Amino acid sequence: MPTAIAGGEAGRDTAPPPKSLLILIAFIVFIDMMGIGLVIPVMPDLIAELTGRNVAGAAIIGGWLLSSYAIMQFLFSPIIGGLSDRFGRRPVLLITLALLGVDYAIMAWAPDLIWLFLARIISGIMGASWAAVNSCIADITAPENRGRYFGMLGGAGAMGFVLGPALGGLLGEINIRLPFIMACVMALGGASIGFFMLKETLPEAKRRAFTLSRANPLGSLFQMAKTPLVLGFLGVIFLLQMGAQSQIAVWSYYTIEKFDWSLSDIGWSVALFGVLLAAVQGVLTGVLIKYMGDRKTAMLSLLFGVPAYLTFAFAGASWVMILGIFIGAATGFAFPAMQQMMSSRINEDAQGELQGAIASIVSLTSIFGPVVMTSVFKAFADGEGVYFPGAPFILAAILSGSGFMLYAATVRRFYPIDKS
DSSP: SSSOOTOOOOOOSOOOOOOOHHHHHHHHHHHHHHHHOOOOOOOOHHHHHOOOOHHHHHHHHHHHHHHHHHHHHHHHHHHHHHHHHOOOHHHHHHHHHHHHHHHHHHHHHHSSSSEEEEHHHHHHHHHHGGHHHHHHHHHHHHGGGGGHHHHHHHHHHHHHHHHHHHHHHHHHOOOOTTTHHHHHHHHHHHHHHHHHHHOOOSGGGGGGOTTTTTHHHHHHHHHHTTTTHHHHHHHHHHHHHHHHHHHHHHHHHHHHHHHOOHHHHHHHHHHHHHHHHHHIIIIIHHHHHHOOHHHHHHHHHTTTTTHHHHHHHHSSSHHHHHHHHHHGGGGGGHHHHHHHHHHHTTTTGHHHHHHHOOOOOOOOHHHHHHHHHHHHHHHHHHHOOOOOOHHHHHHHHHHHHHHHHHHHHHHHHHOOOOOO
């Protein structure tokens, strides 16, 4: 067990944070993620409408749209995290959420691909608010309890994916622009509620100066990389998120191509994953960390990644895809557990910077991942050469297995004994 924890405060109050504040933060995350989930089922049809391309061709454009979003999120996540460390979480969170609502309105109107790309760029900038949201949890909880509350926050986001994609699929059957309008209303509604009810979580005494040398992707990552455990885990997150891009970028196109799923089918499948992930992160993560410790919880969770992706890759029927969703949901324990371990090693005035660095890594994978995964999909689904549309999931299984091995090596060297 480490003899000292960087940034830990001796005698820090370990009482549970106010439930009203937790509920409000979780509600804002729910609204934000619901808006994102709303547009997932209709994106293939919208791209096809604007370009006239088939499923394989639309997937390539969809990949570049996701990458443009991720580039902005990669560049702005450390800036958002740094600004929240300087000016507080509340103003940063409310402004980004409100502007995200405006951006969805642009997407609802977009007459061509140029406007759609512009809207996704704006979305990427505003989506960097993830760092401020997670920093709120770090502000109001003791280090040893953060895994539980990070999990609750993840569960709230997952619940947004329960209603978002399901509702998006239903609305998309009426008009493919309608989900964007609903997403606009949700984001603006969340910002409005937060304006009147959200209290600041970062005291003036714990704020730090904003500097461009640290508020950029490389500066933020280099700063966090000074802690070996965090450096190793950032590598794990990179590998896992690269694998996850197979689902984010290819799921809709793959299920349409192989199983001829409708928009509603796609929406309900993503909603099912949201239900399971909400249960895993929002309810079970805290229990598992309490009884197994954060280190073992993450280790157990990561074991499910490879079999989940292989199930998707070789699925011969829709029910097998559903089975894969159940297996894959078990990987949801890992991220909150790793967040708890990382946040316990970082100074209290740099929690926003840590979350910004994590968000930058996630965004970095989202820059390259969609292009890679959709290109692999097109290569094996365009009717030329070998036909195996599940190929992106094979690549994801390899990445997931590599992430598990890097995690095992990192905790063995830098986190050998559970703190529990």
